[in-house]
Amino acid sequence: MRNMSDIIEQYLKQLIQDSGGEVVEIKRAHIAEKFDCVPSQLNYVIKTRFTNEHGYTVESKRGGGGYIRITKVETHSKSEYLAHLKKLIGDGVSEQNANRIIQSMFENEVITIKEAKIINAAVERETLMLELPYRDTLRASILRRVIDVILYSEE
Amino acid sequence: MRNMSDIIEQYLKQLIQDSGGEVVEIKRAHIAEKFDCVPSQLNYVIKTRFTNEHGYTVESKRGGGGYIRITKVETHSKSEYLAHLKKLIGDGVSEQNANRIIQSMFENEVITIKEAKIINAAVERETLMLELPYRDTLRASILRRVIDVILYSEE
DNA sequence: ACCTCTTTTGACCTTCTTTGACTATAATTA
DNA sequence: TAATTATAGTCAAAGAAGGTCAAAAGAGGT
Incomplete structure (x- = not known):
């Protein structure tokens, strides 16, 4: 440290x-x-x-x-936890907050490290190539969809 | 030197x-x-x-x-395969072709089924919320970045 | 010499951390 | 109740890294 x-x-x-x-x-x-x-x-x-x-x-x-x-935050119920994250994301999310959310999912063992890296890459500033505020909107859209997929592929 | x-x-x-x-x-x-x-x-x-x-x-x-x-990072034969995919993607890629590419990575065991679903979700038409041709450009950007981390995140 | 590619430098930028003065609130005491 | 004490919160400035970019300098090739 x-x-x-x-x-x-x-x-x-x-x-x-x-x-x-x-x-x-x-x-x-x-x-x-x-x-x-x-x-x-x-x-x-x-x-x-x-x-x-x-x-x-x-x-x-x-x-x-x-x-x-x-x-x-309780993560016993994955669906509640993920719903919570989706709420936090809302209609727009900064790269910083996106990183935090992705890290949280990894720490709570909802995703693997590789999945975390993939998701991170997909929502990076340079990847999205858009101006604010559209970039944050798009990032939110991607993250929410990805979380849905994570949710449904758990069962 | x-x-x-x-x-x-x-x-x-x-x-x-x-x-x-x-x-x-x-x-x-x-x-x-x-x-x-x-x-x-x-x-x-x-x-x-x-x-x-x-x-x-x-x-x-x-x-x-x-x-x-x-x-x-150790890179094996995967690197050529993935470089090839990146070339295929280029500056723009349709949803259909993106799907094929993702499917191919899964079949070649470069990604898991869950990873495939995540990537798919990230590049879907409804997720990207953009008009053509920007949508295809953005999809290509995301896919290329994702492939990069797949390639270089193998331990 | 001339051209091109690579390396070296430095001014300026962005991000993250540390610090402290000032503020806000709750509990205790006079 | 008023004053005092004990906490925590806010915010902005200063400090501590690393990043970017383009100009200048150097090296090789023709």
Whole structure:
């Protein structure tokens, strides 16, 4: 791991695993102290690595006894999970969010690494050769169709 | 060895060998300093000597903790077959021909049935939502990129 | 010499990370 | 209830990589 954000990301994911794989609750300042960084770095890590697209939900509370709770989205039911992703995609999706979604599907073992690479290639900026906002619309269209196929080829 | 680029090329290949023959991860600025050249020379070396066609895959990340990772990929007889398909595709391809090509890859065991379905979904007429001839152009672009990753993602 | 191809350089660009000042909210205490 | 304390959130600037592109320089061939 090369930078603080990556290290903290791994640490949090480990915490989630250690506590049954579903949820973890932290104190922002405590983690910041442990890794000797400013507290707001935790916000950065969460915003870039624990988004909905990544398959996480984050809740928090300020003030005394405050906390940040990261919950891993349930993927027990593949169909619900994939429907959820389709909703996130909607009518347009950035390359960044598309990457997150594809990565999430891989991590949740809905697709293989090779499938992930194929899908990624199909929705890359350079591949789509279109100007915004059409590019994001097209990317969304492709992703939604691909997710449908993944869904129906599971049974 | 006559020039810097050749020297750096050899050096990187040596690094790959030394680390088990598969992959090497470098810091661009570090190598540039070691060989007393500008950082962008590394990009030149990589672009001219570590391309897909040469059998390498290159990934990189910017920002703090950035890196360039060069991975050696074994390419077998598949490469000619896939290059042939890419040629067939050219700058534009109909849905029908795309289907044939995808089918062919499946029959030749270059892709699985699920991968075939995914690729099909990505290049369907309804997915691409574009008028001819742009649709065929886009389909070709997607297919060519996908074939590239299929070719260079074999471990 | 002249032309072409390759290499070398550097100015400028894009992306990702780190940091900190300022803000918002909840709990506790006076 | 008001003030204080304890948390977390936001945002923008600074910092840290790597990427691009085109001009200049070098090497070979005719």
